[in-house]
Amino acid sequence: MLTLFRALAVLPLWLLHAIGWLLGWLAFLGSPTYRRRFAANARQAGYRLADVISAVPSAGRLVAEAPRLWFGAAPRVLWSGAELIDAALTRGRGIVFLTPHLGCFEAAAQGYAGRFGPITVLYRPPRKAWLRPLVEGARTRRNLFAAPTTLAGVKQMLKALQAGQAVGLLPDQVPPDGLGVWAPFFGRPAYTMTLSARLARQTGAAVLLAWGERLGWGRGYRIHLRPWPGDFEAEPQAAAAQVNSQMEALIRECPSQYLWGYARYKTPREAR
Incomplete structure (x- = not known):
């Protein structure tokens, strides 16, 4: 699998996206x-x-572009709202990036690491043991660090x-091990992580x-940034509802x- 991914990584992005369409x-x-x-x-x-x-083809492109993002040359990344990052970094308290399963979230993290500095991203380790070394190694690059969805990963973030660095997570990902609440x-109702708040x-x-x-x-990616509106609610369910709304x-x-x-909308075993 590693050999296949490295071979695919040399292909141009437009060709990988064409394969992903299929x-x-x-x-x-x-x-x-899946259709239902x-x-x-x-x-x-x-x-x-x-x-x-x-x-439908966009989801396939997400899969097909992974070898290039994990093992190939960095793709072209444009920014919309980069001044928000500059302003946040001057505060020196770090940045929490919240990204849904929208577009290419891998490119967002890599783009930040390449332009602004260190970022630690939360990821859920694959269930298949043979895939774990591939995913963990591929997602760790210069200034880019991966933290598993475990207590050790939370401490890492x-x-x-x-240290004033950035972290990134996908808050629309169903959290494991009962680390969430129900929010619309x-x-x-969807089981929603409380970690971001x-x-x-x-x-x-x-x-x-x-x-x-x-x-x-295959022209690359554009990272869109938006400020978080206001403060988080103190109550976990209310804060999770805020995140889902955004x-x-x-x-x-x-x-x-x-x-x-x-x-x-799946129900984790621990939350039943």
Whole structure:
């Protein structure tokens, strides 16, 4: 697998995205379960399947571009709102980036590491043991560090923030081990992590909303930044609802690049 990924990493981004277009449609057409979840999630957000059908090949591009992002040359990254990062860094208390499963979140983290400095990103280790070394090694680059969704990973992120560095996480990811609360997401209860609010309150870090737009024809990515509006609520459910609301707003900026097939409303074993 590592050899295959390194071989694919030398391909131009436009070709990988073309391969991803095919992969996305094969997955959609080949899996009734995936199609039903895709359509149901979109409908929950108020979209018809026809409104977000372009998200089908977009999901395939997310998979196909991974070898290039993990092992290849850094892609072209443009910024929209970089002054928000400059202002946050001058405070010296670190930055918490919140990014939904929208566009290319890998490019957002790599782009920050390449331009601004160290960033630690939270990730969920693969369930298959043979995949773990590949994912862990690929996501650790210059100024880019990976923290697992464990107590050790949380401590790693706190340490980074205390050093004035940045951390990134996907708060629309279903948290493991009971580390979440129920909060509405597009009007339906979803098990939601509380880590983002905890990190911000404990460290006084700035909070920025971010997502990486995938540009057409392999032209790279544009990172969009938004300020966090106001303060976090003290009560965990209310803070989680705030986070979900902001994730919804980002998704509505570009629903054609959201992972509608993600099992956002699943119930973790510990939360049943």
